[in-house]
Amino acid sequence: xxxxxPHPILSVLLVVTWLLLxxxxxxxxxxxxxxxxxxxxxxxxxxxxxxSSLKSLPKYGSYLALVVWDIIVANVQVAKIVLFKPNSQLxxxxxxxxxxxxxxxxxxxxxxxxxxxxxxxxxxxxxxxHALLVHCLHAPDPQSVVVDIKTxxxxxxxxxxx
Amino acid sequence: xxxxxxxLVSALLVIGGxxxxxxxxxxxxxxxxxxxxxxxxxxxxxxxxxxLLASMIYFGWFGEHVSFHELMITMFxxxxxxxxxxxxxxxxxxxxxxxxxxxxxxxxxNWSTQSDRPSLMxxxxxxxxxxxxx
Numbered sequence: 001x002x003x004x005x006p007h008p009i010l011s012v013l014l015v016v017t018w019l020l021l022x023x024x025x026x027x028x029x030x031x032x033x034x035x036x037x038x039x040x041x042x043x044x045x046x047x048x049x050x051x052s053s054l055k056s057l058p059k060y061g062s063y064l065a066l067v068v069w070d071i072i073v074a075n076v077q078v079a080k081i082v083l084f085k086p087n088s089q090l091x092x093x094x095x096x097x098x099x100x101x102x103x104x105x106x107x108x109x110x111x112x113x114x115x116x117x118x119x120x121x122x123x124x125x126x127x128x129x130h131a132l133l134v135h136c137l138h139a140p141d142p143q144s145v146v147v148d149i150k151t152x153x154x155x156x157x158x159x160x161x162x
Numbered sequence: 163x164x165x166x167x168x169x170l171v172s173a174l175l176v177i178g179g180x181x182x183x184x185x186x187x188x189x190x191x192x193x194x195x196x197x198x199x200x201x202x203x204x205x206x207x208x209x210x211x212x213x214l215l216a217s218m219i220y221f222g223w224f225g226e227h228v229s230f231h232e233l234m235i236t237m238f239x240x241x242x243x244x245x246x247x248x249x250x251x252x253x254x255x256x257x258x259x260x261x262x263x264x265x266x267x268x269x270x271x272n273w274s275t276q277s278d279r280p281s282l283m284x285x286x287x288x289x290x291x292x293x294x295x296x
Contacts, residue, residue, distance in 0.1 A: 020230040075181055075208035082188035082201055092197050096265050115244035116207065121199050122244070123251035126267035127274050133264065135251065137192075137200040 004038070006045045009054060011037035050103075060160050066152075070117045078119060081138055093139040095120075095146055097132040101154060106161040107132070113153050120145065167223045171216045178212025185209055195254050203247040211236055 005011055018033035019025065054060055081090070097114075101107060111122040111132060119137040126133075139145050188201025214232040222228040255264070255275045267273060 017234065020234050023230055071204070071207060074204050078188070078200060078204045079181060079184040082184055082191060087191070087193045090193070090197065092194075094265050096268055098268055111248065112241075112244035115203055115247045116240065119200060121196075121203060121247050121251060123196075123248065124255060124273045124275050126269050127271040127277050128267075128269050130269040130271075131267040133267075133273055135196050135199070137197055 005041065006051065007041045007048065010041050014040055055160055059156070063153075063156050063160060066156075067113055067116065070113075074117045074119070078137065081119070085138070090138055091140055093136045093142045094123075095134050095136060095139065095142045097134055097146055097149055097154075099130055099132055099154070100150075101158055101161065102129070103161050104129075106157045109161075110153055110157055114149060120149070164223075167219065171220045174212050174216035174219070178209050178214075178216065180209075181212060182206060182209030195258070196251070199247060199250055199254075203243050207239055207243055210239055 014037040015030070015033040018036055019029060022029040022033075099107065099110075101110065107125070107129065111125070114120050114122040114132070114134055119139070121135050121137075122132055123135050124133040125131070134145075134149075136142065136145055185202050185204070185206040189198055192198045192201060214236050218229060218232040252275050255273070261272070261276055264273060264276075272278065
């Protein structure tokens with residue numbers, strides 16, 4: 001089974017994505033979606049060796065809901081800064097986030113979350129993969145941003161990814 | 163009920179248009195390349211999201227059936243926006259920032275963009291990828 005389905009979650013996701021793209025349920029498209037879900041994970045297996053695993057799907061769902069909410073808040077905050085704050089009062093800063101999560105999948109999700117949420121863009125990863133470089137649009141207190149990201153997102157991701 | 167849906171759709175279109183505008187305006191107004199990156203990666207996602215949500219509600223109510231394409235577009239934007247943001251940031255680090263200007267990693271190594279090691283794009287990169295698990 002593992003040889004045939006190296007990434008079971010990816011396979012399911014591909015079938016669902018295909019059905020949503022077709023936008024109309026037919027048995028034929030379900031079969032074609034399953035073929036896609038079988039072939040693509042096999043093709044990309046050489047580049048994605050480790051089997052990824054999610055520990056808890058409900059927790060991942062609540063994490064997604066949290067991120068969507070934060071994206072809306074982030075947009076309002078950035079809009080306020082762009083419209084009302086003069087450039088001279090802006091305090092951009094680089095911050096470094098020491099990582100406790102180690103799997104590439106978890107770090108990718110964390111970096112994506114950071115880019116989509118309040119005033120931060122993830123810019124680089126250290127060579128060993130143990131620290132993340134983040135640029136803040138307006139951070140009078142950079143240390144509090146680090147603590148915020150670690151408690152709000154990283155601690156949750158640590159529980160989600162095995 | 164039709165009126166209520168129309169008002170909702172119009173409100174979402176206005177909100178979407180507003181955030182799209184703020185994203186573009188931020189691109190012009192903010193001072194340096196790194197801060198400019200912030201406006202489009204965020205404001206644009208909600209701008210596009212608002213318009214797509216409006217489209218979904220409109221066709222769900224007035225059209226024949228609910229269309230899921232908008233959901234897919236939103237998902238693809240959420241997946242691609244961080245990747246483009248990261249690529250632009252990395253390009254900018256290559257062009258304008260030296261090792262001394264960036265904060266140290268605190269892990270004893272360089273940032274990967276400023277790595278001393280040979281690039282994965284060099285000859286023989288494929289074999290390294292498979293053998294070293296890079």
